[in-house]
Amino acid sequence: MAKITLSTDWLDVCSGCHMSLLDMDELLIEILEHVQLLSSPITDLKHPPESGVDVGILTGAVSNDHQEEVARRMRDRCGILISMGDCAVFGGICTMRNFFDTEEVLSYAYTETDSTAPEQEVPRSPEIAKLYPTVKSVRDIVKVDYHLPGCPPPAHVIAYVLTELVAGREPKLTEDLLTYD
Amino acid sequence: MPNVRVTINGVEAAVPANMTVLEAAQAAGIEIPTLCDHPAIEPIGACRICLVEIEKQRTLQPACTFPVFEGMVAHTHSEKAVEARRFILDLLFSERNHFCMFCQMSESCTLQDLAYEYELDHWKFHRPMPKFSVDASREYFVMDHNRCILCRRCIRICDELVGNGTLGLKNRGADSMVTADMDVPFGESSCISCGSCLQVCPTGALADRASAYMGATAEIDRIKTRCMACPVGCGTELIVRENRVIRVEGDWDAEPNHGLLCEIGRFVPLHEHRDRVREPMVRSNGEWNAVEMDEALAMVNEKLREAGDDVATIVSGFVTVEEGTLLAQSPGAKYLMHPIASEQSSATQADLDVADLFVVVNTDLTDDFQVAGMFIKRGVRQRGARLLLISDAAEGDAPEGDAADGMSEWAMRRLGTAEANEAVAIAGGAQMPVFVAGPEGAKLATELAGQVANAKALIFTPGGNSRGLYEAGFQQAFEGQDAAVYHVVAGEISRIAPELLEQLKQAGTVIVTTSYRQPWDEVADLILPMPTTFEKAGTTVNADGMVCEVVAGVETRAIPFNEMFNSLAALAQ
Structure with a gap:
């Protein structure tokens, strides 16, 4: 049986979801017998190949134009898209800033906190991605096939979803597999 | 109430005709999810999560408000009902900030429980x-x-x-x-x-x-x-x-x-911000020092032996019946820390929920006995009962800050004590008047109630277990009587009459058994530790004479009161 190909990427995120992926421990070895990981933020290859992958996983919310581009690229290049973790599924903890004005948030973060250096200014380089007024979930930007909430989703839930997909079944999160935090 | 026959999820039942679909389902052991409904308050059907499918009804109906009817056939978990509940949850989650990952109530939240139950893995x-x-x-x-x-x-x-x-x-x-x-x-x-x-x-x-x-x-x-x-x-x-x-x-x-x-x-x-007393403490040269329990009890024993019968034991309402019974064996006079009304109640607090007239005498029920005040307030708001306030200060133009102020918004009239007879006249026209008072108004309230047929009086003596302690032998309020040694058994009481502290300050030897250091460290010579209500087991008797169980919620390192007392008694042998 040919392996299914997998790419993962992260958006506005703490990286905890990828930590949870690694938390599968020895299960990871078992899963990698059926899954070929082609790219991820924690491998040398960062971007999904243009030739496409069977399954794409996105973690994190969409907070700026760069992240939207990453999300769209993943969608274009994968067959099945899984949005993984509360930030990807709901917007998550990143949405805390949705309750404030974007300029207010920037100026607080860069000039007002106790840890900011004196004379520090809000960086305005055109090379930096532009913040959107509100943080969005992946689903707000592209079509998502499976939602896998959790902050982070427990390793065994990620393993369950990948195992089901390898077996050609539809993963369905019920009872203990479903968690919001 | 006549019964009607209903069928819920195929289960047939005969239920009273005044039941709602939710109540009927619960009686039949069928669970319908609820969110805005709460058993203690009236249903209003605001959240719609309890929607059920009822045959011959055009649309889904909220089970919490919809009345049962003869021959009703309801399906609580039909595909249509379950789909509607998912839709409603989706709407609820979409509206405001319902992100569980930064909510202090996550894992203790009815809304979240429902989302899990209905397997919401994303918001639409x-x-x-x-x-x-x-x-x-x-x-x-x-x-x-x-x-x-x-x-x-x-x-x-x-x-x-x-x-x-x-x-x-x-x-x-x-x-x-x-x-x-x-x-x-x-x-x-x-x-x-x-x-x-x-x-x-x-x-x-x-x-x-x-x-x-x-x-x-x-x-x-x-x-x-x-x-x-x-x-x-x-x-x-x-x-x-x-x-x-x-x-x-x-x-x-x-x-x-x-x-x-x-x-x-x-x-x-x-x-609570006061310092907890964890071990016995002795004051020497104005400084407080911790001492071993044995040493402290020996000092207490010495003081008590010297004083003989010239001892006053003063207990607060935080002392349980069992603790009070032990203390009642100690020599000397026994006092309650709180003022005692010599009049007896003829009413119970349950009467407040059926009375149609309340007459509150010289007592502010928004300050003392607050929950009883709530029974009266809701009687006024919900049942149209009337409230009269009588206070010493209410004569003529009532000054601010007197006992009648707290409840004045609920009162039909405020009367001065001189006008108290008017209350008797009004009460005469009531079905079930209840006169309510603490110690300051007890005499007048009882007198007035005695003049009205049907009237009852509800008299409160401050202190949680005052009634139980009275029965245990503490039948006199402390009013500054002289003694060589005072033993104050305080528990965690924080509202202490300034006069008491003033009197103790003048006194000879003062031993205080207390959960907290303040304010007793200003007046005591020796402080002994005492568990709080959270930490001890026993009984207490409330104003209605109801014997209530006090159950320890947590374990404490503090020595149980009875052990400490028994060690002391053994020393005295």
């Missing part, structure tokens, strides 16, 4: 992300409007059970917000911080400052016990995690309070 609708305020103006709990689902449980309990009517709703539609009085911050409103709204909030909109993030439903134990702060004697539930009380809630099943508590019972013990 666009979220407008409105920016509502967070009102942190109250000392004990915070209102985050962003987490509110507008179920109105808080508004209804404040109105229906507490009778305070502080809360209401402002604006319309998605902009609706729970508001206090005429839209003032909660901390500046008529809110009495009883926390009843906090106890019924099904989301993280109302969050307790002391217990936020301290323990989710699966991590806590609930221990039913009694509040000993006043003679109302409310049933409480201690919420305990890792041998710590993190929160106190009212016990829905307990007489007389049925879930209600006041600020003093619910919050004050969790916001």
Whole structure:
């Protein structure tokens, strides 16, 4: 049986979801017998190949134009898209800033906190991605096939979803597999 | 009430015709999810999560408000009903900030429980992300409007059970917000911080400052016990995690309070800032030093031996019947720390929920015996009962700050003691008048009640277990009697008459057995530790004469009172 190909990427995120992926421990070895990981933020290859992958996983919310581009690229290049973790599924903890004005948030973060250096200014380089007024979930930007909430989703839930997909079944999160935090 | 025959999920049952579909289903052992509904308050059908399919009805109907009818056939979990519930949950989640990952009520939230039950793995609708305020103006709990689902449980309990009517709703539609009085911050409103709204909030909109993030439903134990702060004697539930009380809630099943508590019972013990007494302490040369228990008891024994019978034992209402019975064996005079009314009650607190006229005499029920005050307030608001306030100061133009002020908004009239006869005339026309008073008004209240047929009097003696201690032998109030040695058994009492402290300051030897150092370290020579109500087991007797069980919620390192007392008694042998 040919392996299914997998790419993962992260958006506005703490990286905890990828930590949870690694938390599968020895299960990871078992899963990698059926899954070929082609790219991820924690491998040398960062971007999904243009030739496409069977399954794409996105973690994190969409907070700026760069992240939207990453999300769209993943969608274009994968067959099945899984949005993984509360930030990807709901917007998550990143949405805390949705309750404030974007300029207010920037100026607080860069000039007002106790840890900011004196004379520090809000960086305005055109090379930096532009913040959107509100943080969005992946689903707000592209079509998502499976939602896998959790902050982070427990390793065994990620393993369950990948195992089901390898077996050609539809993963369905019920009872203990479903968690919001 | 005649019965009607109904069929719910294929189960046939005969139920009273005045039942709702929800009640009928519950009686048949069928669970229908609810969110805005709460057993203690009237249903209003606000959230629609309980929608069920009823044959011959055009649309789905809310089970919590829809009455049963003869031949009704209902399906509580049909595909249509379940789909509707998912849709409603989706709408609820889309409206405001319902992100569990930064909510202190996660894992203790009815809304979240429902989302799990109905397997919501994402939200379908666009979220407008409105920016509502967070009102942190109250000392004990915070209102985050962003987490509110507008179920109105808080508004209804404040109105229906507490009778305070502080809360209401402002604006319309998605902009609706729970508001206090005429839209003032909660901390500046008529809110009495009883926390009843906090106890019924099904989301993280109302969050307790002391217990936020301290323990989710699966991590806590609930221990039913009694509040000993006043003679109302409310049933409480201690919420305990890792041998710590993190929160106190009212016990829905307990007489007389049925879930209600006041600020003093619910919050004050969790916001105690006084120093805990963990070991005996002796004052020498104006300095307090910790000593071993054996040494302390030997010193106490020595003092008591020297004094002989010239000893006064003064107990607070926080002392249980068992502790009081032990103390009653000690030599010398026995006093209650609180004033005692010599009159007896002819009414119980349950009578307050059926009375049509209340006459409150020289007592502020918004300050003392607050939960009994709530029974009266709700009688006025909900049943149209009338309230008369009689106070010494109310004659002519009533000055501010007298005993009648607290409840004056609920009162039809305020009378001075000289005009008290008018109350008798009004009570004469009532079906069931109840005269209510603490010690200061007890004599007049009893006299007035005696002049009215049907009238009853409800007399409160301050101190949670005063009635039990009276029966144990503490039948006199302490009014500055002289003794060579005073033994004050205080428990955790914090409201102490300044006169008592003044008298003790002048006294010879003062031994205080107390849970907290202050204010006793100003007057005592020797302090012995004492468990708090949270830590001890025993019984207490409330104003109705009801014997209530006090159950220890947590274990303490402090030596149990009876052990300490028995060691002392052994020394005296």
